[in-house]
Amino acid sequence: MSIASDIIKEKSGYKLHVVRTDKYKTNTLVLKLKAPLTKEKVTYRALVPYVLQSNTSKYPTTPELRSYLDELYGASFYVDVAKKGEYQIVSFTIDIVNEKFLSDSAPLLEKAFDLLSEVIFHPKKNGEAFDPKTVSNEIRSLKQRLQSISDDKMRYSATRLVEEMCKAEPYALEASGNLEDLETITPESLFSYYQKMLAEDEIDLYVIGDIVESEVEALAEKYVSLKDREPVRLPRNTGKEVGKEKEVIENSDVKQGKLNIGYRTHVAYGDPDYYALQLFNGIFGGFSHSKLFINVREKASLAYYAASRLESHKGLLMVMAGIENVNYKQALEIIHAQMNEMKQGNFSEAELEQTKAVVKNQLLETIDVSRGLVEILYHNVISGQNISLDDWFAETERTTKEEIVAVGKKIQLDTIYFLTEAGVQE
Amino acid sequence: MEKIAFTQLKEELFHEKMDNGLEVYILPKAGFNKSFATFTTNYGSVDNHFKPLKETEFSKVPDGIAHFLEHKLFEKEDGDVFQQFSKQGASANAFTSFTRTAYLFSSTSDFNKNLTTLIDFVQDPYFSEKTVEKEKGIIGQEIKMYDDNADWRLYFGTIANMFHHHPVKIDIAGTVESIADITKDMLYECYNTFYHPSNMLLFVVGPVDVESTMKLIRDNQTNKGYNEQPDVERKFEDEPNTVAKKKEILKMNVQTPKVMIGIKATDVHLSGVQLLKRELATNIYLEMLFGKSSPLHEELYGEGLIDQSFSYDYTQERGFGFALVGGDSAKPEELTKSIFSILEKSKAGTGLNEESLHRTIKKKIGSFLRSLNSPEYIANQFTRYAFNDMNLFDVVSVLEKLTIEDIRKVAADLIAEERMTVCEVLPK
Numbered sequence: 001m002s003i004a005s006d007i008i009k010e011k012s013g014y015k016l017h018v019v020r021t022d023k024y025k026t027n028t029l030v031l032k033l034k035a036p037l038t039k040e041k042v043t044y045r046a047l048v049p050y051v052l053q054s055n056t057s058k059y060p061t062t063p064e065l066r067s068y069l070d071e072l073y074g075a076s077f078y079v080d081v082a083k084k085g086e087y088q089i090v091s092f093t094i095d096i097v098n099e100k101f102l103s104d105s106a107p108l109l110e111k112a113f114d115l116l117s118e119v120i121f122h123p124k125k126n127g128e129a130f131d132p133k134t135v136s137n138e139i140r141s142l143k144q145r146l147q148s149i150s151d152d153k154m155r156y157s158a159t160r161l162v163e164e165m166c167k168a169e170p171y172a173l174e175a176s177g178n179l180e181d182l183e184t185i186t187p188e189s190l191f192s193y194y195q196k197m198l199a200e201d202e203i204d205l206y207v208i209g210d211i212v213e214s215e216v217e218a219l220a221e222k223y224v225s226l227k228d229r230e231p232v233r234l235p236r237n238t239g240k241e242v243g244k245e246k247e248v249i250e251n252s253d254v255k256q257g258k259l260n261i262g263y264r265t266h267v268a269y270g271d272p273d274y275y276a277l278q279l280f281n282g283i284f285g286g287f288s289h290s291k292l293f294i295n296v297r298e299k300a301s302l303a304y305y306a307a308s309r310l311e312s313h314k315g316l317l318m319v320m321a322g323i324e325n326v327n328y329k330q331a332l333e334i335i336h337a338q339m340n341e342m343k344q345g346n347f348s349e350a351e352l353e354q355t356k357a358v359v360k361n362q363l364l365e366t367i368d369v370s371r372g373l374v375e376i377l378y379h380n381v382i383s384g385q386n387i388s389l390d391d392w393f394a395e396t397e398r399t400t401k402e403e404i405v406a407v408g409k410k411i412q413l414d415t416i417y418f419l420t421e422a423g424v425q426e
Numbered sequence: 427m428e429k430i431a432f433t434q435l436k437e438e439l440f441h442e443k444m445d446n447g448l449e450v451y452i453l454p455k456a457g458f459n460k461s462f463a464t465f466t467t468n469y470g471s472v473d474n475h476f477k478p479l480k481e482t483e484f485s486k487v488p489d490g491i492a493h494f495l496e497h498k499l500f501e502k503e504d505g506d507v508f509q510q511f512s513k514q515g516a517s518a519n520a521f522t523s524f525t526r527t528a529y530l531f532s533s534t535s536d537f538n539k540n541l542t543t544l545i546d547f548v549q550d551p552y553f554s555e556k557t558v559e560k561e562k563g564i565i566g567q568e569i570k571m572y573d574d575n576a577d578w579r580l581y582f583g584t585i586a587n588m589f590h591h592h593p594v595k596i597d598i599a600g601t602v603e604s605i606a607d608i609t610k611d612m613l614y615e616c617y618n619t620f621y622h623p624s625n626m627l628l629f630v631v632g633p634v635d636v637e638s639t640m641k642l643i644r645d646n647q648t649n650k651g652y653n654e655q656p657d658v659e660r661k662f663e664d665e666p667n668t669v670a671k672k673k674e675i676l677k678m679n680v681q682t683p684k685v686m687i688g689i690k691a692t693d694v695h696l697s698g699v700q701l702l703k704r705e706l707a708t709n710i711y712l713e714m715l716f717g718k719s720s721p722l723h724e725e726l727y728g729e730g731l732i733d734q735s736f737s738y739d740y741t742q743e744r745g746f747g748f749a750l751v752g753g754d755s756a757k758p759e760e761l762t763k764s765i766f767s768i769l770e771k772s773k774a775g776t777g778l779n780e781e782s783l784h785r786t787i788k789k790k791i792g793s794f795l796r797s798l799n800s801p802e803y804i805a806n807q808f809t810r811y812a813f814n815d816m817n818l819f820d821v822v823s824v825l826e827k828l829t830i831e832d833i834r835k836v837a838a839d840l841i842a843e844e845r846m847t848v849c850e851v852l853p854k
Binding site for chain 1: 436718
C-alpha cells in the first residue's frame, strides 16, 4: 500500500505540488485558480476557461490547437469549474503519455508545460480583449450548457435544494454561472477580469507521474511565472443555526419525484470532529450497507437510489432519493426515522467497523487516480490545513461511537425539497 | 497457466482456463492500492430468445430479465452481499449491457476474501417469490429515473429507430409492465442456462500475487464440481439492413433540443481481428470527420449547431452494430442536414486525408495508453473484447496498420441513406 503525498514548493506567485509515482502510463499537470464565489464574477469565472481552451495566439483556431494535442499522442486537455465551500475553482488539466511507453520517445513532459503556458499566458487576443468570435461562441455554448443542466432533473433538484437552503449565502451560486450575466459579458470585460484572476487568485500547480522533482521544478520555473500575491482567504463559515426548517414543493413534468433534503452539520474539513461526521454520513447514507439504502430501498422498495453525501467545506449533508410521486410522505418518514436512529446512537459497533473499512477503501481508491489524488490533496489548500492522508486514516480509525453521536447532535434539518408532478402533492 | 508479455506497454497478463471452462485472467499492477475483479457472463439484454438448459424448444423471456437477475443475485437467504463486501472493506457493484452481465468489486485490503465472496455469490443463486416481488418496486424506480433522463431517451430512441426485430432495441431494464411478469422460476431458468463457468470470464487486476490468486480460483472451482454444459443456443430473427424508422421526435420537458443520428452497420457477424479492425477504423473515421481537430467540427461549432455535448461513437458486437452522432443543438434540423452532408461527402474522400489519419492514430494510441491507467477500463474492455474473440492488447498494433484505404472503405460500407435515422428530443 502506498500513501501518496505531495512535495510543496513555493514558486513565484503560486505553489508547485509534485507527486512521484510510477503507476501511470501518463503524466498529469493540473493548474488550479481559486477565489471566493461572488455574485458579480461567478459567470466570468465560469466562462474564462472555455475561452482559453478554444485557441491561443500560436494556435489561433480550435482545429490547430487540437491537432497539436493529437500530435502529442493525444494529450488530453480539459477545463473545469467547481464550487468547494464558498470558493469557485477553475482547473486546467493536461494529461500526456509518458514517452517510455512509446516506440518513438521524444520527451513529452516539457511539451505539456509549454502548452499550459501557451494557453494561460498567450491567449488569442484583439488588443486588450479576448478574440470576440471566440467569446461569442463560448457564451452561446455556456448558455446551452446551463439550460441542459436544468434539463437534467436529478441535477436540477439538487441545485434547487441548495438555492433554497442557502438563500443569501454565496454558496447558493452555481459554479457554472447564470444566463442573466452572460448577456453583459464582453471580450474586454472578460479579458480584464482574467488579468485580475492571474494577479490575485490563489494558484496551485500539481504535477503527477513518473517524474524527477528537480526537473519538474526547473520546468515550472521556466514556463510558469506569476507575480507574488496575498490571496483572499475566507473565514471558516458553515452557515447559520437553523431557525425553522423549510419545505419546498415544486411542480414539474417528471415521471419520478426527486426528493432532496439538506442538513447543516456545522462541521467542516479540518475540524477535529470532521472524521466522525464522515463516518456518521457513511453509516447513515453514504454506501450500499447504509441505513438509507437498507430502509428506503431494500426494505420499503421505494427507491432505486437513496443516499447521502457531505459537502466538506460548507458543512452540509445532503440526502437524495428518486421516488414515486405519491410516496413522498412515506419516504420522508423513513428518512427522518433513520436520522433519529443515528442521533440516538442506534447503530452497532459492527456497522461502525464496516463503515471505517469502506471509508478507508474509498480514500485509497480515490488516490489511485491522479485527478482523485489532486482533489484529496487540494482539500488542504481550500481549508488552509495541512492534514496528511496518514492523519486522515489514523483519525478515522480511532474515532469512537460516542464521537459520532456527539457530532450527530450538531446536525440540523434545514430544507426539504421535492420536485414532483403537478396535482400529486398539494 | 500461460504468461503473455506486452513489452512496450510494460504489462504482463496471465491466463488459465479452468477444467470447468471458466476463463481466468490476471493482470498484476504494482503501485496501485486497489485491486479490482470482474466476473462476467456472456449474457445480456439481447439474449431473450434461447433454448433453456435441458430443453429442446426455444423460448422467449420477458424484457429486462437479465438486468433483473443481476439485481437479485446480490440477495441471499441470510441477507444481501453488499453487506458482506463492505464488512470486508470492499465496494461491490454490477451492470448489465446488451451482451454482458458483470459483477465486480474493488478493494484495498482482504483481497482473497473479497474475491472468494465474488465468485461464491455469483455461483450460488437464491431467488424467492417474495424478494422477486419486492425488487419490482426498486427496478420500477430505476426505469422511471431513466424515463426522466432526456439523454437516455434520445439514445434508446435512436437505437429503437434503427432495428426492426433485433432485441438491442429493447431498453436493458425492460419496462414496468414487462418486469411485472418475471417469476423466480424464470430467473432460475436464465441463471442455469447462462451462468455456467464455460460461459463466463473472471478478470483480476491490481497489486496481487499471481500464483496464489490463480490457485485460490482453481481450488474454489474444483470444489464446486460443475458438470460440462453445451454451448447456449440463441435465436435472432433476420434483421433487414435498412432502418425501421427514419425519424422520431420525443417531446420532453427540456429547454435545449437534442438530436442524434444513427447509422446501422452491415456485416454484423464479424469477430476477432476483423471486428477489432472494423471497430477501430470506424471510430477513427468518425474522429477524423467530427473530432475537435477537424475543420468540419469548427464549422458546426462556429455556426452554433453544436456545443461541448456533441459526441460520436461506433460500437459493434455479435449481431448488431451502429454509429451514433449528435448532441444538444438549438437548430436540430440544420445540424441533421449538415451531418448527413458531411457523411455523404466523406464517401468521395472529403475530410479523409493521410495527414489527419496519421494524427488521429497517434491520438488514439495515446488515449489507449491513458485508459490503461484505469483497472476498471482494462477489466471491462478486456472481457468485452474476449467475448468477441478479440484481444484488448492488440489495439495498438491494429491502429498502427490502418491505412487511408481502410478508412475510405468504412465510409463506402457504412454510409447509405436507407440505413440512417434521426431521433430528436424537443421541448414540449
